[in-house]
Amino acid sequence: MSERQDFHPIRTDRPTRDHALLTIADVLAEPALQAGAPEVVVGGAALDAAVRWVHVSDSAGVARLLDGGELLLSTGAGWPTAAEELADFALGLSHAGVAGIVVELGSGQTRVPDAVVEVCTERGLALIALHSEVKFVAVTEAVHRALIAAQTMALRERQHLHDLFTALSLRGAPADVVVAETARALGAPVVLENMAREVIAHETLRTPVAEALGELRWTDRVPVQARGVRWGTLLALPGPAHPAGRLTVLELGATALAFGCLADDGDSEWSMLAQRGLIDDLLGARFASPDDIVARLATSGFTFLGRHCHGIVARGAESAGQLAERAAQSGFAAVSALVGDDVVALLSLPASVALSDAVVARIVGPDRTVFVGPPADDVLGLLASLRAAMGLAAGDRSDAGPRVRRVDDRPLERFVASLRDDHRLLAHSERMLAPIVAYDRERRGDLLDVLSALVAHPGNRSAAAAASHLSRSVFYQRLTVIGDLLEIDLDDGETLAALHLALLTRRSTGSAGRP
The missing domain is CATH 3.40.1390.20 (HprK N-terminal domain-like)
Known part of the structure; x- marks a missing residue:
């Protein structure tokens, strides 16, 4: 392992086995030797x-x-x-x-x-x-020409990489961008770990994440450090030879990362990046298999065996970092990130510990509104739990005081979460709401918000109007427009139930807010 104590962006030392500019096999292919x-x-x-x-x-x-x-x-x-x-x-x-x-x-x-x-x-x-x-002088000349050409190419490649990583440093590129560029330069998976061996960022190219993380013990690696401070390690799986040398590429990537750590608080920035990346990938389904997410969660101490997990949304929480820190102090594992104005988190608790309101308040902090998804024991269940909690939060923008709302207390929302990807449910939602969606898009209207308030306060239109921040007369005018567009009776219970189902489906698929 390289233990650089300072930056060495360009190295022109004699080629080592890592700088394999020419091999015996290459020499064998030379016509002078083939003769x-x-x-x-x-x-x-x-x-x-x-x-x-x-x-x-x-x-x-x-x-x-x-x-x-x-x-x-x-x-x-x-x-x-x-x-x-x-x-x-x-x-x-x-x-x-x-x-x-x-x-x-x-x-x-x-x-x-x-x-x-x-x-x-x-x-x-x-x-x-x-x-x-053969003429040995002819072999010697041919090999020396090839070596000089390879060394020239290596110098050019090193300069190109130096320019690339210097530009990334000057632009303040985040760690995940530097890792991705390093992996592309090497043509091999690259992973950034902190000192606790938690995965901060990765680019595995076409290799499954779980497979790449399982093979890290066979990697090339260099420390990310400067001025006597070390923040982590940059690792690469075996890959093709590089003209500038694989370790040189890794060292240049590590140098760019170290510059970023010097400019910012490396530990906190890396932690936020790792957790936000996990949640983004989970919500965006940017993973080849559940094993990929399991492997990444495991590097943060987040496990499923013998535990129950929840997706939660905390409104008004101080920061994602504070939530994760409080969870750790309580003996729980947490991955959290700021999504919009809310803190979204994944929690892993021992099977013997219930996620009571008191436990939620201890993790999130007092006087917060928290939305809790149902318990899960695997990645797909955790994804459904998180989406259900986010759907519940998206439909609740009231100014009521701090409270804990649970998807398990909302049977219809739990039902929609369990059938989120059913094409028939999606078709029902699109068919029922299409005229309103089109109306709001063309006129920048608020009919979807009005309809959401109506189904949230069945039988109490005064409360629904207040939740919409509209006067009762304007609210009733909006209801008339909705009834005419959909050609339905908004006083019919079954119709309201069908509309409620359509709205929950639209919200759970992330369409809410996109007319």
Whole structure:
């Protein structure tokens, strides 16, 4: 793991295995080497070794002249002849960090010695035999040209990435944007964790979230830190090689994130981002499977096993962060975010603890109006609970004092929440309300609000008019327009029930407020 203590945006050090500018396999593909009819004696993963340079030598003592990463070209003319000495010679090359050995068979060696083959096999060192004579100078020139071209491309790519991440830093891009750009640059999933190993942001590309989070122990990683302060870790799953080096890309992403943490309160900003992202994805159904949300919730200590969960909406709560903090102090897990003017939260409580009004007040704070969804024991149930609570909140804009309202106390709303995606219910809502929706859209009217007040106060039109903030005479005029548009009798109980069902369905699907 890199433990950078300061920023190093551009690195021009010698290529390491991460900066695999050229591999043995790439060299093998060069026409200059193909002319020698190469035979791969020891290959496999050894062909992925990075080639830093080419060295030509027949000397038995060549190992002491190597720095590591060289591809050795040799005829073997000066190699030892005894098996034990040949094994020591090959081991010396391995210890020197040679990338691979290419032996031209002929006057020096008529066949690759068994002792050399055994050592290379054991040490995973690429070994290639050439059956035809080649000009080593031609191979050297071709490899060096390829290396210089690759290094030039790497420098250009590093500069491009440096410009990209610098621009993100200067614009104050949020952490999730930096993580997404890092993942796209790498072509591999990237995850940002805080020091508690909670997932703050992620971009898994086409990999399922649950699968990506389950494989983080096999990742490349760099710390997000600056000036002696560390906020978290940026991690990437294995992916394709990058011209600038995978770790360089991660370090540039981590640098941009660190700049953001220096400019803002990194811990609180990250926590809000993580929780808002979870709730947005849950409400927007932006997850491939329930397992994705379960995996992300688990990183925040939010679980379902042996617990009951609720979606709640808190009106007038100080902040989403304070709600989550109070929940944690009570021994509950919570994920919360500000949605519009309300705080929306997911709560996970022990099965033995009931979400009483007193518990709600302890979590949300006193003198708040709270809307509570029904209990759930899985992700889809929790989603339905949250949507039901939000639907209940959307239909309650009265100025009545602080209170706790529960979806379980509203059987019709609970029924609509359970059938939210039933196309027949949606068709019923659209069919019944279409004339009013069209009227409000064309005239910027308020007929939907008036109708909502009417069904919320059946049998008490004075209270309905007050809830609409209209005089009784204007309220009655609106009712006349609604009756004429829909060609219905608003005094008929069954008709009002059908309209109530249509309004609740429209609200639960997020259509309320969109004429």
